[in-house]
Amino acid sequence: MDIDVKKTAPIGVFDSGVGGLTVAREIMRNLPKEDIVYFGDTARVPYGSKSKDNIIRYSRQIIHFLQTKGVKAIVIACNTASALALDTVKDEFDIPIIGVVEPGARAALAVTENKKIGVIGTEATVRSSMYEKIIKGINPEVSVIGKACPLFVPLVEEGFKKHQVTDEIIDYYLAGLKKSDIDALILGCTHYPLLRSKIREYVGEKITLVNPAYETAMDLKRILQEMDMENPDIEGDHGSYSFYVSDAADKFKQFANSILPYDIETTKQINIEEY
Numbered sequence: 491m492d493i494d495v496k497k498t499a500p501i502g503v504f505d506s507g508v509g510g511l512t513v514a515r516e517i518m519r520n521l522p523k524e525d526i527v528y529f530g531d532t533a534r535v536p537y538g539s540k541s542k543d544n545i546i547r548y549s550r551q552i553i554h555f556l557q558t559k560g561v562k563a564i565v566i567a568c569n570t571a572s573a574l575a576l577d578t579v580k581d582e583f584d585i586p587i588i589g590v591v592e593p594g595a596r597a598a599l600a601v602t603e604n605k606k607i608g609v610i611g612t613e614a615t616v617r618s619s620m621y622e623k624i625i626k627g628i629n630p631e632v633s634v635i636g637k638a639c640p641l642f643v644p645l646v647e648e649g650f651k652k653h654q655v656t657d658e659i660i661d662y663y664l665a666g667l668k669k670s671d672i673d674a675l676i677l678g679c680t681h682y683p684l685l686r687s688k689i690r691e692y693v694g695e696k697i698t699l700v701n702p703a704y705e706t707a708m709d710l711k712r713i714l715q716e717m718d719m720e721n722p723d724i725e726g727d728h729g730s731y732s733f734y735v736s737d738a739a740d741k742f743k744q745f746a747n748s749i750l751p752y753d754i755e756t757t758k759q760i761n762i763e764e765y
């Protein structure tokens with residue numbers, strides 16, 4: 491850790507768009523003293539259909555940008571970038587960088603009783619088999635079924651959380667998993683918790699839905715404690731939050747205000763290709 495990185499420095503959080511707000515929200519709830527700088531790559535969403543090389547390039551650019559804000563740690567609040575870029579970028583920077591896949595895998599292992607876990611995510615995440623690798627690395631007896639649900643991201647980004655068309659698409663993607671004997675289903679894309687109530691309704695009570703966000707916030711807390719880097723004190727009852735996007739700042743702000751516990755005042759658009 492650089493000696494000039496301060497305890498009062500913010501946490502950098504990023505995603506391809508609004509999905510990472512489901513992780514930022516858990517950080518706000520569970521680490522209320524921490525400041526957050528969030529970046530949503532709204533100009534280049536979705537990441538799920540992009541190549542590994544591009545996802546690594548995007549992640550590096552965003553980390554460079556977040557470093558200009560003096561962040562003390564970074565949370566990759568995107569399963570796709572966690573699965574494809576985390577291993578590469580985490581050793582390239584001198585601050586801790588954590589992802590959501592490993593915490594999500596651990597959270598699923600904690601709830602499964604029959605050792606059969608489903609994972610839904612983007613095409614890139616499911617193709618990477620990263621959840622399966624991590625789950626089997628911890629417990630080789632567990633079986634994992636992955637299913638890519640690429641249309642879920644645009645449905646969320648377009649605010650179709652409650653729309654009837656979403657029910658049809660959920661049925662299209664999840665019919666097989668519903669019939670299978672999994673007892674835990676990882677929402678392996680940070681956009682998907684925003685469809686949670688519809689997915690819950692569809693799969694029924696016998697499948698536990700696992701959102702990696704809470705476990706990720708707990709990982710961050712542990713790391714900050716271990717490094718003695720927690721923000722010691724703040725004015726008011728929560729940290730300060732700033733938001734940056736690569737496009738459509740107003741739309742992002744509106745969306746964020748509909749799901750975050752605190753209203754955000756400004757969202758700034760930046761040119762991420764400059765980093």
Ligand code: DGL
Pocket residue numbers: 505506507509510535536537538539567568569570571611612615643678679680681
């Ligand atoms: N929310 C992201 C994830 O967790 C990425 C979705 C996308 O851009 O395709 O995978």
